[in-house]
Amino acid sequence: MGVKRINLALQGGGAHGAFTWGVLDRLLEDEDIEIAGISGTSAGALNAAALKAGLVAEGQDHNRAMARANLDWLWQQVAGVQDLRLTSWFAPFAPPTQVYVEMLDKSPAMLMADAASLVVSPYSYGPFYRNPLERIVSAFAFDRVCAHRGPALYISATNVRTGKIRVFGGAEISTDVILASGCLPSVFQAIEFEDPATGQVEAFWDGGYTGNPAIFPLFCEGLPPDVVIININPLFRPDVPKLAAEINNRVNEISFNSSLLSELRAIQFVRELIADGRIGRGEMRDVLVHMIADDELMRELSVSTKMVPSPVILTRLKAAGRAAADGFLQAHKDDLNQRGSVDLKALFG
Numbered sequence: 001m002g003v004k005r006i007n008l009a010l011q012g013g014g015a016h017g018a019f020t021w022g023v024l025d026r027l028l029e030d031e032d033i034e035i036a037g038i039s040g041t042s043a044g045a046l047n048a049a050a051l052k053a054g055l056v057a058e059g060q061d062h063n064r065a066m067a068r069a070n071l072d073w074l075w076q077q078v079a080g081v082q083d084l085r086l087t088s089w090f091a092p093f094a095p096p097t098q099v100y101v102e103m104l105d106k107s108p109a110m111l112m113a114d115a116a117s118l119v120v121s122p123y124s125y126g127p128f129y130r131n132p133l134e135r136i137v138s139a140f141a142f143d144r145v146c147a148h149r150g151p152a153l154y155i156s157a158t159n160v161r162t163g164k165i166r167v168f169g170g171a172e173i174s175t176d177v178i179l180a181s182g183c184l185p186s187v188f189q190a191i192e193f194e195d196p197a198t199g200q201v202e203a204f205w206d207g208g209y210t211g212n213p214a215i216f217p218l219f220c221e222g223l224p225p226d227v228v229i230i231n232i233n234p235l236f237r238p239d240v241p242k243l244a245a246e247i248n249n250r251v252n253e254i255s256f257n258s259s260l261l262s263e264l265r266a267i268q269f270v271r272e273l274i275a276d277g278r279i280g281r282g283e284m285r286d287v288l289v290h291m292i293a294d295d296e297l298m299r300e301l302s303v304s305t306k307m308v309p310s311p312v313i314l315t316r317l318k319a320a321g322r323a324a325a326d327g328f329l330q331a332h333k334d335d336l337n338q339r340g341s342v343d344l345k346a347l348f349g
Contacts, residue, residue, distance in 0.1 A: 004336040005036045005224040006290075008051075008151075009213040012042020012182065012206065012256065013232040014306030015078065016298065018314040020047050020230045021071050022321020023292050028064045030329060033336075037152040037223045039167075039214050041207040044230070045155045045181035046137070049173070050074045053141045056150035075318070077136045079311045097300045097316060104304045105245050122189045131179060131188055138175045146171045154217040156207035157181045160190050165210035165259075167217050172196050180204035187307075208256045215263045219285045226336055228328075230321075231293040233257050235347075249302045264289065268344035288340040292328045294320050 010020050024047060027033050035055065040048030054067030122129065145153065148170070155168045157180040168177045180191035183205050190203040207214070218227055233253045241247045267287045273279045274286055297320050305313050332341040 002032070003034050004032055004226075004333065005034045006226045006228050006336060007037035007039070007218040007223055008035055008048075009215050009218065009227050009229040010038065010040040010044030010047050011212050011230060011232050011260070012040075012044045012208045014043055015309040015314060016232045016301060016306050016317060017043025017047055018075055018078075018309075018317035019232050019294065019298075019321040019324075020044060021075050022318035022323075023230050023325040024051055024071055024321075025068055025318065026322040026325035026329075028068050030333075031064075032333070033329075034062065035151045037154075037218045037220070039154040039156070039217050040181070041156045041211055041213040042182040043232075044213050045178050045207070046074060046133075047071065048153055048155065049137075049140050049145045049178055052147075052151055052153045053144040056144045056147045057141075061150050074136070075314060077139075078309045079314050080309070097297070097313070101300060101302050101305055104308060104310070105302055122185075122187060129189060131191075133179055133182060134175065137178045140175070140178070142174065146173050152218075152220065152223065154214065155181050156211040156214045157183070157191075157204040158207055158210045160185075160203040160205050163210070165207065165214060166195070166197075166202075166204065167211070167214055169217065181207045209259070211259050211263075212256050213260070215260075215267070215287070219287070224337060225286060226288045226290060226340075228290045228292060229260070229342075231260075231291055231295075232298060234293075234295040234298045235261075236295065237299055245302065245304075252303055252306075264342075264344055265348055268348060271344070288335075288337075289342045289344060290328070290332060290335070290340060291342050292321075292324050294324045 020043070027035075035051070038048045038052060040046075050070040050073070051067050054070035055061065055063055057063045057066040153169060153173065155173055155177050157166050157168070157177065158164070159166050176191050176193040183191050185205050190205055192201055192203045194200065195202040212233070213229070215227055233256050235257060237250060237253075241250045267289060270284050271286060274281055274284070297317075301313070335341045
């Protein structure tokens with residue numbers, strides 16, 4: 001079969017990024033899969049940085065064991081436990097996911113936090129404000145995250161003043177860049193630092209508003225045409241939300257999928273131009289799109305489970321990610337480097 005070179009597009013979605021952890025864990029087990037490029041946003045940016053730093057550890061370009069260990073460490077830090085394996089035995093006996101989510105949504109602490117977010121700014125805390133992710137992100141080995149060898153890495157954030165996407169790559173990537181990529185404005189103060197592209201101090205919010213994840217950086221010369229999107233925000237929900245929490249959750253999903261859908265629509269438009277002969281092959285990139293997702297599970301979750309990294313939910317998400325990746329490889333591994341496995345025409349039909 002030979003080696004299959006792919007690019008990864010890692011979506012953001014808070015603690016639901018543990019699903020991506022599981023997907024990556026399974027992909028790294030397959031020696032036939034080579035990761036050539038990675039684009040990550042928010043939680044996807046954290047996963048991407050941990051993955052890249054592991055792959056190039058110890059002078060190697062494909063250190064799969066270290067990449068898996070890095071991802072394990074990252075999510076143990078997010079969960080606040082030393083070893084998530086300790087919760088894996090308990091997860092099957094915990095309440096069903098839907099019950100767990102309902103309990104969390106209706107908990108006094110979550111209701112108070114929701115109410116406070118409407119009237120309390122992250123800037124209200126003054127000198128007591130701390131970004132809880134800084135401790136984790138600053139521990140990344142940035143000499144490896146920014147290394148020229150290994151997969152190309154791109155991290156997206158949203159410029160607060162212009163409202164435009166800013167894609168950082170290579171030596172531009174830093175603790176501030178990754179924190180900016182996951183900076184929800186209702187929770188965190190904007191991340192401000194000197195943008196090396198402008199030399200000006202800029203303020204950034206979550207990249208999910210403008211690129212979740214950004215696909216276009218992966219169109220570079222030398223990267224393969226295949227983009228595997230790891231999607232953690234459901235594209236489709238059969239039921240119309242009616243409760244306030246349900247409406248808020250669906251608005252969140254739609255807003256964080258809008259930029260992705262725009263890019264996919266543009267890719268489909270280019271593919272139609274190529275198929276109709278209106279532009280020649282090679283004039284524009286013919287992108288082969290694939291997607292790994294578990295919308296059924298994600299529809300059971302909510303904004304609350306994005307914000308609260310419960311070890312039980314994280315364990316279930318990792319397991320679901322591994323299962324989804326395994327199913328994808330069984331069904332579509334032969335498609336890689338040959339044809340796309342997502343019917344974009346049907347998606348927008």
